[in-house]
Amino acid sequence: MNDGGTAHTQPTIYDVARAAGVSIASVSRVLNERRNPLPDTKARVMEAVAELGFIPDGAARALSARLKEVVGVVIRRPTVTAPDGDIYADEEESLQFPDLINRGVEVAAQHRDFNLLLCSVDVDDHDYSRRIFALARKSDGLILHDQVLDPDQLARLSGQVPIVTLAGVQTPTTTNVGGDNLGGMRQLARHLVLDHGYRTLAYLGGHASSPDNIARHATFGAEVTASGASFTDGPHWQGNYCAAGGARVIERLLADGEPLPEAIACANDQTALGVVHALTQHGLDVPGDIAVTGFDDIPVARHLRPLLTTVRQPIQQLGATAFEALYSMVCDGEKAGRNIILPTTLVRRESCGCSADAAPVPPAPPAAKE
Amino acid sequence: MNDGGTAHTQPTIYDVARAAGVSIASVSRVLNERRNPLPDTKARVMEAVAELGFIPDGAARALSARLKEVVGVVIRRPTVTAPDGDIYADEEESLQFPDLINRGVEVAAQHRDFNLLLCSVDVDDHDYSRRIFALARKSDGLILHDQVLDPDQLARLSGQVPIVTLAGVQTPTTTNVGGDNLGGMRQLARHLVLDHGYRTLAYLGGHASSPDNIARHATFGAEVTASGASFTDGPHWQGNYCAAGGARVIERLLADGEPLPEAIACANDQTALGVVHALTQHGLDVPGDIAVTGFDDIPVARHLRPLLTTVRQPIQQLGATAFEALYSMVCDGEKAGRNIILPTTLVRRESCGCSADAAPVPPAPPAAKE
DNA sequence: GCACGCTTGGTAAGCGCTTACCACCCGGCA
DNA sequence: TGCCGGGTGGTAAGCGCTTACCAAGCGTGC
Numbered sequence: 193m194n195d196g197g198t199a200h201t202q203p204t205i206y207d208v209a210r211a212a213g214v215s216i217a218s219v220s221r222v223l224n225e226r227r228n229p230l231p232d233t234k235a236r237v238m239e240a241v242a243e244l245g246f247i248p249d250g251a252a253r254a255l256s257a258r259l260k261e262v263v264g265v266v267i268r269r270p271t272v273t274a275p276d277g278d279i280y281a282d283e284e285e286s287l288q289f290p291d292l293i294n295r296g297v298e299v300a301a302q303h304r305d306f307n308l309l310l311c312s313v314d315v316d317d318h319d320y321s322r323r324i325f326a327l328a329r330k331s332d333g334l335i336l337h338d339q340v341l342d343p344d345q346l347a348r349l350s351g352q353v354p355i356v357t358l359a360g361v362q363t364p365t366t367t368n369v370g371g372d373n374l375g376g377m378r379q380l381a382r383h384l385v386l387d388h389g390y391r392t393l394a395y396l397g398g399h400a401s402s403p404d405n406i407a408r409h410a411t412f413g414a415e416v417t418a419s420g421a422s423f424t425d426g427p428h429w430q431g432n433y434c435a436a437g438g439a440r441v442i443e444r445l446l447a448d449g450e451p452l453p454e455a456i457a458c459a460n461d462q463t464a465l466g467v468v469h470a471l472t473q474h475g476l477d478v479p480g481d482i483a484v485t486g487f488d489d490i491p492v493a494r495h496l497r498p499l500l501t502t503v504r505q506p507i508q509q510l511g512a513t514a515f516e517a518l519y520s521m522v523c524d525g526e527k528a529g530r531n532i533i534l535p536t537t538l539v540r541r542e543s544c545g546c547s548a549d550a551a552p553v554p555p556a557p558p559a560a561k562e
Numbered sequence: 563m564n565d566g567g568t569a570h571t572q573p574t575i576y577d578v579a580r581a582a583g584v585s586i587a588s589v590s591r592v593l594n595e596r597r598n599p600l601p602d603t604k605a606r607v608m609e610a611v612a613e614l615g616f617i618p619d620g621a622a623r624a625l626s627a628r629l630k631e632v633v634g635v636v637i638r639r640p641t642v643t644a645p646d647g648d649i650y651a652d653e654e655e656s657l658q659f660p661d662l663i664n665r666g667v668e669v670a671a672q673h674r675d676f677n678l679l680l681c682s683v684d685v686d687d688h689d690y691s692r693r694i695f696a697l698a699r700k701s702d703g704l705i706l707h708d709q710v711l712d713p714d715q716l717a718r719l720s721g722q723v724p725i726v727t728l729a730g731v732q733t734p735t736t737t738n739v740g741g742d743n744l745g746g747m748r749q750l751a752r753h754l755v756l757d758h759g760y761r762t763l764a765y766l767g768g769h770a771s772s773p774d775n776i777a778r779h780a781t782f783g784a785e786v787t788a789s790g791a792s793f794t795d796g797p798h799w800q801g802n803y804c805a806a807g808g809a810r811v812i813e814r815l816l817a818d819g820e821p822l823p824e825a826i827a828c829a830n831d832q833t834a835l836g837v838v839h840a841l842t843q844h845g846l847d848v849p850g851d852i853a854v855t856g857f858d859d860i861p862v863a864r865h866l867r868p869l870l871t872t873v874r875q876p877i878q879q880l881g882a883t884a885f886e887a888l889y890s891m892v893c894d895g896e897k898a899g900r901n902i903i904l905p906t907t908l909v910r911r912e913s914c915g916c917s918a919d920a921a922p923v924p925p926a927p928p929a930a931k932e
Numbered sequence: 933g934c935a936c937g938c939t940t941g942g943t944a945a946g947c948g949c950t951t952a953c954c955a956c957c958c959g960g961c962a
Numbered sequence: 963t964g965c966c967g968g969g970t971g972g973t974a975a976g977c978g979c980t981t982a983c984c985a986a987g988c989g990t991g992c
Contacts, residue, residue: 202699202722204948215972220950230970245718250700251624252948255977260621262679262700269665286861291661295639298682307697309632310678312668323672329572330620330632330677348615352572435865469865491656495805495839497867574978585942590980600940622978625947 203244212240223248261306263518264331265294266324266340268399269312270434285434288490289460289507290337293358296511297335304519306332313340315399321345328353333518336360338402354521354528356514359404362531367521369514369532373407376503376536380457380485381415383538388545390454390483394424396441396467398433398459405433405459408487412457424453431459435466442470452482455544461486461493461502468496468543479545489539501544503536510534573614581610593618631676633888634701635664636694636710638769639682640804655804658860659830659877660707663728666881667705674889676702683710685769691715698723703888706730708772724891724898726884729774732901737891739884739902743777746873746906750827750855751785753908758915760824760853764794766811766837768803768829775803775829778857782827794823803829805836812840822852825914831856831863831872838866838913849915859909871914873906880904 209216214233221229222237229237240246254260267290298308311327313320324341328334333354341349343363349355350365362368384390395412398405409425416423428445431437438458445452458464464486468478478484478498486493489504513532520526540546579586584603591599592607599607610616624630637660668678681697683690694711698704703724711719713733719725720735732738754760765782768775779795786793798815801807808828815822828834834856838848848854848868856863859874883902890896910916 200721200723205950206948216949217951217972217974218970221971224950226951227970233971245722247695247699247722249625249948250696251621251630252977253950254621255619255625255947255979256949256951258977264677286656286658286662287665288656288658288661291658292656294680295657295682298680302681302693305696307634307700308680310664310668310680311672312665325617326620326675327677329617351570352615352617353570435861465862465865472867491805492835492862495835496865497842575980576978586979587942587944587981588940591941594980596981597940603941619978622947623980625949625977626979626981628947 202249203246205246205248207244208237208240208246211244212236259522260330260332261304262309262331263297263301263306263515264309264311264327264334265297265337266327266334267294267310267312267337268340269314270432270437285436285462288462288492289433289488292490292507293337293511293514296508297515298511299508300512300515300519306515306519315340325349332522335514335518338399338404350528354518356518356521358510358514359402361403362529364529367517367528367530367532369510369517370404370534371505371510372533372536373404374411376487376505376538377408377411377457378415379538380503381412382419383540384455384457384483384485384544385416385419385421388455388483391421392424392453393421393455393457394429394453396429396431396438396456396458396463397425398431398463400430402433408457408459431463431466433460433462435462435469438463438466439470440466442467442474446470446474452476455483455485457485457487459487461488461490461500464500464502464543465492465496468498468500479543483544485544496543498543499541501541501546502539504539505536506534572619573616575616575618577614578607578610578616581614582606629892630700630702631674632679632701633667633671633676633885634679634681634697634704635667635707636697636704637664637680637682637707638710639684640802640807655806655832658832658862659803659858662860662877663707663881663884666878667885668881669878670882670885670889676885676889685710695719702892705884705888708769708774720898724888726888726891728880728884729772731773732899734899737887737898737900737902739880739887740774740904741875741880742903742906743774744781746857746875746908747778747781747827748785749908750873751782752789753910754825754827754853754855754914755786755789755791758825758853761791762794762823763791763825763827764799764823766799766801766808766826766828766833767795768801768833770800772803778827778829801829801833801836803832805832805839808833808836809840810836812837812844816840816844822846825853825855827855827857829857831858831860831870834870834872834913835862835866838868838870849913853914855914866913868913869911871911871916872909874909875906876904 205216205219208219214237218229218233219237221227222234267287270285301308309327309331311323313323328349336355336357339360347365355366357366357368359370360368384393393416395409397409413423413425429441431441456467458467464484467484471478471482476482486500486502489502493500493502513534517532521528575586575589578589584607588599588603589607591597592604640655671678679697679701681693683693698719706725706727709730717735725736727736727738729740730738754763763786765779767779783793783795799811801811826837828837834854838854841848841852846852856870856872859872863870863872883904887902891898
């Protein structure tokens with residue numbers, strides 16, 4: 193247009209057709225390998241394409257083919273809890289678990305030539321639902337992390353596009369993919385109570401509305417109680433799946449002079465990370481003075497001191513499974529309403545009181561590598 | 563179609579027009595707030611929209627408006643180094659720094675009603691460039707992390723869509739956004755040599771082709787040498803920006819009986835994490851026996867033992883800046899060719915040998931929160 | 933009271949693709 | 963030699979929107 197302002201001219205299929213001396217239909221056929229065009233035609237088209245650097249426009253293609261080859265993914269980003277100066281801390285927190293899941297989704301999507309369209313919502317955002325709905329129409333289907341839409345809206349939206357929830361609840365019109373919270377938490381509770389003999393245990397929660405959190409909480413509590421130990425929970429023990437949230441809970445507990453239990457099971461690894469940090473800051477030894485465990489087995493859990501005992505979920509596979517489920521709904525018309533549970537395994541490391549070398553329980557888990 | 567198979571019927575603008583008893587043009591005008599329609603018209607349209615749950619199709623809108631409201635982001639995922647059984651480790655590594663940047667991009671994008679279309683490439687993937695080019699046509703512009711495209715292809719692609727590189731190099735047709743490697747590394751080197759008096763220092767690198775890595779390496783080396791200390795590098799010191807990569811370097815060094823320097827500056831925090839872990843495993847104390855530093859200041863760095871001394875980059879802001887630069891190119895026709903450098907600051911914590919309470923250098927940094 | 937101008941709604945073109953449909957060419961058979 | 967069928971290329975319709983353009987309705991000022 194003017195001086196150095198780059199033109200950004202994208203050739204269209206018409207340009208290619210003209211350059212190759214064929215019709216646009218032929219170009220399209222060559223590109224999409226339809227109806228076996230003559231070698232000569234094919235060659236001329238390919239040459240023109242290469243010369244012009246032609247790449248078909250995604251929007252036009254999507255409109256015509258009725259397939260965008262895009263999967264929308266919605267994650268919940270940590271709520272910005274304004275009051276105390278902690279805002280920035282939460283804001284900057286990394287969402288390792290969701291990010292890792294997304295990596296799994298993305299890799300699976302690549303195999304089908306799909307891309308991942310990301311949207312994060314802060315739950316108490318005023319118009320988060322508008323954003324999710326808009327995302328829905330930019331994609332062929334949606335993967336929703338951790339209950340970002342209420343059942344009502346979920347039902348309404350699932351009438352328009354296929355939806356898979358991650359760590360949500362399955363409904364007649366949506367499929368859910370999650371890890372085995374029950375099995376994992378049960379193993380963990382038994383290990384802490386029966387193998388280590390802890391008598392007082394607490395659960396430090398994640399987002400209150402998260403189905404994962406609810407299931408872990410309930411299972412852990414029930415199992416601890418059933419094993420004859422005493423279980424603590426309540427509003428003081430409410431975290432937010434983030435390190436800062438876990439640390440905050442400990443700080444308050446300590447400040448209030450509340451007695452600490454012998455073991456704390458955290459809703460996830462990130463929380464455990466913050467908890468361990470806070471306890472250590474106050475001169476308490478983990479696991480010497482108090483045992484702490486996580487959930488997920490995110491990579492950093494393997495580099496912490498002490499090594500974090502946790503329940504491993506097949507994180508990337510969770511994402512890949514969600515994508516495949518969605519893909520089959522989008523492309524093969526597969527029906528919704530499934531609930532896919534992937535197995536979890538207890539990974540005994542150090543923070544529960546096991547020694548790195550000799551775990552008190554014989555059958556070592558499938559070796560948490562290294 | 564058949565039994566329970568959800569129909570996924572998306573109403574079109576024609577359906578809305580019919581329901582509201584107006585033309586599609588009126589519907590479009592109401593929705594896009596053009597030309598101030600009569601209150602009555604507006605009301606009827608809004609009602610029909612609400613009733614049908616109409617959401618305009620992204621592809622059609624994009625095609626017509628010539629704007630997709632999508633920004634493509636390409637990250638480089640860790641190379642799967644097949645030989646030793648380490649595959650899974652690398653595969654599962656979380657990419658905290660890129661993920662955090664993307665969060666910044668995404669948040670900035672939301673303010674403009676853009677979404678983020680993600681694509682990860684493994685550099686020695688056979689057709690990664692095909693995927694990047696395809697991504698380009700699904701978006702209005704591209705943000706490329708860490709040199710994922712060679713200059714040739716970059717030049718070619720930048721003729722078609724606006725491109726911003728993150729931690730790359732600016733070219734006449736692309737804008738680059740990065741952190742101040744020079745300033746950060748210089749401060750770090752001086753701190754280690756002048757304040758702590760270390761005499762032998764090494765740099766443990768990231769991806770060899772990464773401009774960030776090259777700049778950090780060169781600056782650190784030059785500064786150490788200039789300060790009169792001795793600098794070690796070389797092929798043994800080649801990591802890959804991941805914890806596993808850093809750990810591997812240490813393992814090899816130790817296995818080969820190589821003498822370790824007094825201080826190791828790592829290409830980034832993730833690497834430092836692996837290095838600290840590996841050293842500790844071998845009974846070496848950080849920083850007692852050897853000092854280790856990172857770069858980036860990712861959140862977990864604040865929960866490690868020892869607390870990691872590092873160079874802080876404004877991570878989310880890096881992403882937000884990249885988006886804004888791209889947005890101005892897409893929508894305001896801003897020219898490319900800029901190079902935006904964001905400031906970095908040295909964050910002295912424990913792993914360099916500073917004590918948590920009394921850093922050897924008086925002017926404490928802007929308090930790394932908490 | 934009429935012409936003019938401003939406002940508002942409708943019609944239709946077009947964004948860049950895919951593909952149904954048709955016209956054509958060619959070889960093989962009667 | 964004439965027909966028919968298989969296979970190829972071209973034309974045009976349409977995917978669901980936005981918007982230029984036009985027609986109509988209304989209020990004003992002379």
